[in-house]
Amino acid sequence: MVNEKDWQQEQERLDLVTKKLRSEIAELEPAVAGLRDQVADIRKRFWEEVTINTSTHEDFEETFYSIKQQEALLSERERSHRQRMQRWKNMKRLLPSPYFGRVDFQEDGLSFSEQIYIGVSSFVGEDDISFLVYDWRTPIASMYYDSLPGKSAYETPGGRVSGTMLLKRQYQIRNGQLQNVFDTSVTIGDELLQQVLGKGADAQMKSIVATIQKEQNAIIRNVKSRMLIVQGAAGSGKTSAALQRVAYLLYKYRNTLKADQIVLFSPNPMFNSYVSTVLPELGEENMQQTTFQEYLEHWLGSTLSVENPFGQIEYVLTSTGAQGYDARLSGIRYKTSEAFLSAIQNYAQWLGKEGMLFRGIRFRERELITAEQMESQFYSYDNSIRLANRVSLLREWLLRELTTLARKEQEAHWVQDEIDYLDNEQYAEAYSTLRKKYQPEEAVLHFNEQYRELLEEMQGEEDDDSDFRMQDEEEELLRRMIVKESFKPLIRDVKRLKFIDVNGLYDQLFGEEVDYREMTNGIEVPGHWPEICVQTKEKLSRHELFYEDATPFLYLKELVEGVRTNMEVRHLFIDEGQDYSPFQFLFLKRLFPRASMTVLGDFGQAIFPQATNLHEAKSPLIQLYGEGETSLFRLVRSYRSTSEIVKFTKALLPGEEIVPFERSGRKPYLSKAGNGVMRAARIGEDLAALQAEGFDSIAVITKTAAESREALEALRIQGCGALRLITEETLTFEKGVMVIPSYLAKGVEFDAVLIYDASSRAYSRESERKLFYTACTRAMHRLQLYTTGNWTPYIESMDPSLYEVEQ
Numbered sequence: 001m002v003n004e005k006d007w008q009q010e011q012e013r014l015d016l017v018t019k020k021l022r023s024e025i026a027e028l029e030p031a032v033a034g035l036r037d038q039v040a041d042i043r044k045r046f047w048e049e050v051t052i053n054t055s056t057h058e059d060f061e062e063t064f065y066s067i068k069q070q071e072a073l074l075s076e077r078e079r080s081h082r083q084r085m086q087r088w089k090n091m092k093r094l095l096p097s098p099y100f101g102r103v104d105f106q107e108d109g110l111s112f113s114e115q116i117y118i119g120v121s122s123f124v125g126e127d128d129i130s131f132l133v134y135d136w137r138t139p140i141a142s143m144y145y146d147s148l149p150g151k152s153a154y155e156t157p158g159g160r161v162s163g164t165m166l167l168k169r170q171y172q173i174r175n176g177q178l179q180n181v182f183d184t185s186v187t188i189g190d191e192l193l194q195q196v197l198g199k200g201a202d203a204q205m206k207s208i209v210a211t212i213q214k215e216q217n218a219i220i221r222n223v224k225s226r227m228l229i230v231q232g233a234a235g236s237g238k239t240s241a242a243l244q245r246v247a248y249l250l251y252k253y254r255n256t257l258k259a260d261q262i263v264l265f266s267p268n269p270m271f272n273s274y275v276s277t278v279l280p281e282l283g284e285e286n287m288q289q290t291t292f293q294e295y296l297e298h299w300l301g302s303t304l305s306v307e308n309p310f311g312q313i314e315y316v317l318t319s320t321g322a323q324g325y326d327a328r329l330s331g332i333r334y335k336t337s338e339a340f341l342s343a344i345q346n347y348a349q350w351l352g353k354e355g356m357l358f359r360g361i362r363f364r365e366r367e368l369i370t371a372e373q374m375e376s377q378f379y380s381y382d383n384s385i386r387l388a389n390r391v392s393l394l395r396e397w398l399l400r401e402l403t404t405l406a407r408k409e410q411e412a413h414w415v416q417d418e419i420d421y422l423d424n425e426q427y428a429e430a431y432s433t434l435r436k437k438y439q440p441e442e443a444v445l446h447f448n449e450q451y452r453e454l455l456e457e458m459q460g461e462e463d464d465d466s467d468f469r470m471q472d473e474e475e476e477l478l479r480r481m482i483v484k485e486s487f488k489p490l491i492r493d494v495k496r497l498k499f500i501d502v503n504g505l506y507d508q509l510f511g512e513e514v515d516y517r518e519m520t521n522g523i524e525v526p527g528h529w530p531e532i533c534v535q536t537k538e539k540l541s542r543h544e545l546f547y548e549d550a551t552p553f554l555y556l557k558e559l560v561e562g563v564r565t566n567m568e569v570r571h572l573f574i575d576e577g578q579d580y581s582p583f584q585f586l587f588l589k590r591l592f593p594r595a596s597m598t599v600l601g602d603f604g605q606a607i608f609p610q611a612t613n614l615h616e617a618k619s620p621l622i623q624l625y626g627e628g629e630t631s632l633f634r635l636v637r638s639y640r641s642t643s644e645i646v647k648f649t650k651a652l653l654p655g656e657e658i659v660p661f662e663r664s665g666r667k668p669y670l671s672k673a674g675n676g677v678m679r680a681a682r683i684g685e686d687l688a689a690l691q692a693e694g695f696d697s698i699a700v701i702t703k704t705a706a707e708s709r710e711a712l713e714a715l716r717i718q719g720c721g722a723l724r725l726i727t728e729e730t731l732t733f734e735k736g737v738m739v740i741p742s743y744l745a746k747g748v749e750f751d752a753v754l755i756y757d758a759s760s761r762a763y764s765r766e767s768e769r770k771l772f773y774t775a776c777t778r779a780m781h782r783l784q785l786y787t788t789g790n791w792t793p794y795i796e797s798m799d800p801s802l803y804e805v806e807q
Ligand SMILES: Nc1ncnc2c1ncn2[C@@H]1O[C@H](COP(=O)(O)OP(=O)(O)OP(=O)(O)O)[C@@H](O)[C@H]1O
Pocket: 193, 196, 197, 206, 208, 211, 212, 213, 216, 232, 233, 234, 235, 236, 237, 238, 239, 240, 241, 602, 639, 640, 746, 747, 748, 749, 777
């Protein structure tokens, strides 16, 4: 806290800034409203102001310029309106709390210092040059995050500015009133951060601009690397850093970068709702948000049913010992590995020489073009031409073939039959459609000409043949129309490359080991190969794909058919990056060739079998853009949980680099019950107690979805009302008490976490350790664990001083 005099001065300055903000807002208000009306008015009267006259060339020119002038006027007004509106909105946002920080900085060589007040946007005085508040994203504001009083510097586009920071101060301001003022010296920790972290969880993530830490700031402001990889412990602020980074990029590149050119891939749809308010809170529009599953379904969903990652993890967690389980697990590991990535690439090469599979084009129970014909046409192209380009050539060839075949088809009996079956009305309708449709075509023009001649003839002298001639022409056109209509689906399918049997191509890989080796240039198969083949083929025959097959399948499809790209997107953010396989990263790179990537994750929370270790030296992620274009960051300090919870969770996962932020609370608390009913009763009592203590975001975390349903039922029987069950379909995140499976709790946090079953029955395998760790690290203030039997070995082997046991 500062002394009384300083406090007084700060309150006075705050009053001054608040007054100026108020008066500018009031001044701008009518202008903002007026401009809105003016723009609407110009829009309305746009055409009244323009004289349209196109009689002569000069008139036409005049009209053209008059329209141009009106357009320019309108866009100028709109621009001015937008700018004033933005300024007005920024000031409104600043008003309740105009700034949160201040640094006093004396530049080397100058005899005076400047007071730099930092807030969520800039506020410039009437003179248009003195900054009453600096936007937190300005270069000078970076010192607030990076330095302590003493020698200090900041980077500007014009070079480095060095000097001395004389003071660093933090504020808590509510409704124009100072609540707290802290001076940060070299020795004192971040008091504001202490205050912020002591608060309860929210249904929505909050912005952290007032307390961004130095190592987070480095991530937020890095614009040098094409690829940013952040390995950060649970609760270390990865998602927070990502979102503030989006705001930073939107500010830095405000003239060229729009929010919809940034895409965030998040772990589940509920997470989207959780983070959706951070950017609007900072005065920026939200970036696009999606999940990888959405992307897979977009490209494969029309023909195949793709398992989602939660289906996969439920299977992994619940089907231990089931027939085929070990094979599936071995398959998951293999299909997401780099070896399989190479296998697919080599396989595509092999297909360039042989083995392509096509689907013959069938029409009315006949094979118009056989798969063999396509194959021989395909392999007749020079094999130095890329696979996808040869597919394009084949497509052109097929379209030409179909045109020729359509011409022949016009003479077929079925066409005549169709014409004969048309009744008068249908005939007339077909004929008029035909006239409209074929009007511009040469044959029709020709026909019309003849028709006119015929009419003239008919009006002049009688010609007995004319009716017949007309009928002939009509019939020919009708035949063309009928065939063209029936060929339409064939042509559409060819254009969509349906003649390639991608299912067959993927299926073909899963055969005899010797064949696999030959097709993939010697890549080894994993254990349980024959069973993996049976499982994969069986799924495909039902037009289904395992989650682990979806990306390789899509990759193969793209190698054969050509890549789809999105050139608009400039920045890609991938949260929970450890849950993506090398395939998925490669894919995203190919899909967004102009984008930079920021990947955030924690290998300690790698709960899916396809996990990628983000920081490993040989990690495919680092290879993606090459070391030169990649920056690695590590965040180890956990801001989410109390130090007692962090110490406990760290012991669960020896080796995980995680350092608690000094905030104290109760030790994790273990409660053993005699049976399920007693446990539910105990949890029910604890829930009530926690709520009475004021915690309003509480999660009962279960291992699986099935266990969530069971827990919900048991707790309801105990009279716990208002429990919300979270499933993979849940789209919004709300406060309250919820029952949630561990893997859906990823990325979010709760005041209190109750682990429903922490027994050795539920968590004993090494593969489950990270899942357990992820669940426990969701807790901010309280962590309570329950069992009806033995504790999980991860707890049994832990130092007992790290937890309390119910007496
Ligand atoms: N600099 C900061 N100032 C204030 N709060 C912070 C800061 N950094 C992180 N936090 C808070 O810590 C909590 C965890 O942050 P966040 O969810 O971004 O971490 P994470 O690394 O993505 O976590 P996880 O991987 O476990 O999901 C959030 O409540 C966030 O607001």
